[in-house]
Amino acid sequence: MNFSLLVYAAPHSRQAAETAYRFAVAALAQGHGIHRVFFYGDGVHNGSALASPPQDECDLPARWQALAKEHELDLVVCIAAAVRRGVLDANEARRYEKPGHNLREGFELSGLGQLAEAAIHSDRLITFGA
Amino acid sequence: MTLHTLNRPPSDRALLDDCIAALVADDTLLLLEDGVYCALAGLELPAGVRCVALAADVAARGIGDRLATGIEVVDDIGFVELCCHHSRVASWF
Numbered sequence: 001m002n003f004s005l006l007v008y009a010a011p012h013s014r015q016a017a018e019t020a021y022r023f024a025v026a027a028l029a030q031g032h033g034i035h036r037v038f039f040y041g042d043g044v045h046n047g048s049a050l051a052s053p054p055q056d057e058c059d060l061p062a063r064w065q066a067l068a069k070e071h072e073l074d075l076v077v078c079i080a081a082a083v084r085r086g087v088l089d090a091n092e093a094r095r096y097e098k099p100g101h102n103l104r105e106g107f108e109l110s111g112l113g114q115l116a117e118a119a120i121h122s123d124r125l126i127t128f129g130a
Numbered sequence: 131m132t133l134h135t136l137n138r139p140p141s142d143r144a145l146l147d148d149c150i151a152a153l154v155a156d157d158t159l160l161l162l163e164d165g166v167y168c169a170l171a172g173l174e175l176p177a178g179v180r181c182v183a184l185a186a187d188v189a190a191r192g193i194g195d196r197l198a199t200g201i202e203v204v205d206d207i208g209f210v211e212l213c214c215h216h217s218r219v220a221s222w223f
Contacts, residue, residue: 001214008223015163015187016137016223022186026206032214124213129137129223 002033004118009130010045011060012053017046020128021063028071036074036118037064039107042130044082047075047107065106079109131156133216137163137223140171149222153179158212160204162187172198184209 005024009016024034039046051061068075082103083092089109093101103109119125134157138145146168153159155178161168162184169183170193182202188194197203204212213219 003213019137019162019184022206023209027210030207030210032210124219126213126219127221127223129221 001123002035002121003027004035004122004125005037006115006118006125006127007037007039007043007046008041009128010042011051011058013042014130016128016130017043017060018058020126021060021067023126023128024067024073028067034071034073035122036076036114037068038115038118039075039077039081040115041078041081042085044077044085044087047077047082047104048087048102049104050102061104065104068106075107076110076114077103077107078115079111082109131158131216133158133160133212133219135160135162135219135221136165136168137221139164139167145222146173150175152220155179158182158216160184160209160212161201162209166191166193169193169197169201172200182208182212 005020007017007020011017027034046061046064048061053059064075067073087103088098088101089103090101134149136149140146153176158180160182166183166187173181175181182204185203185205188203
């Protein structure tokens with residue numbers, strides 16, 4: 001079965017970001033596919049390269065990145081939600097004349113069309129609400 | 131057949147009421163995160179609705195021996211299987 005996940009929660013604020021990650025691990029372990037993970041609202045903070053949690057705490061952005069690398073996952077961060085929260089890639093940093101960018105490698109900024117496409121082309125879209 | 135997930139505690143009464151009002155026979159209600167606290171008191175669900183709680187969240191809150199009768203516990207693999215066995219998934223949050 002082909003899943004897509006919609007993640008509304010930031011790491012360290014709501015548990016839903018961790019639940020989504022656990023779901024992805026469990027689905028992949030059973031041989032299912034993950035078409036896309038779409039990070040929306042506060043969920044865009046999962047794509048930050050600058051999050052630096054204490055070493056004894058779960059580093060969700062790093063875990064998503066590692067999982068995506070291992071399984072070639074498509075991690076899409078909503079561009080409108082990300083830019084207003086200060087999660088920028090190099091292009092957006094240039095566009096808004098900001099001094100730096102912080103979108104983590106393995107994630108990409110894109111629009112809501114990617115969510116609509118995921119809903120159409122996945123067997124199930126699972127929402128992890130904050 | 132719809133799988134409903136609920137991740138808010140029973141103190142969010144309006145959300146719980148809306149969720150329960152949407153349940154019909156052959157649906158499953160999956161309680162997760164703080165939603166597992168809804169499993170303590172037992173819920174008045176429509177006939178034919180199965181109620182399950184996510185094991186890791188039950189264990190993290192130390193309420194495994196206090197769940198109302200009739201509530202099953204599933205692990206993360208079981209969560210994925212529930213998603214496969216229902217034609218759609220609705221999330222209440």
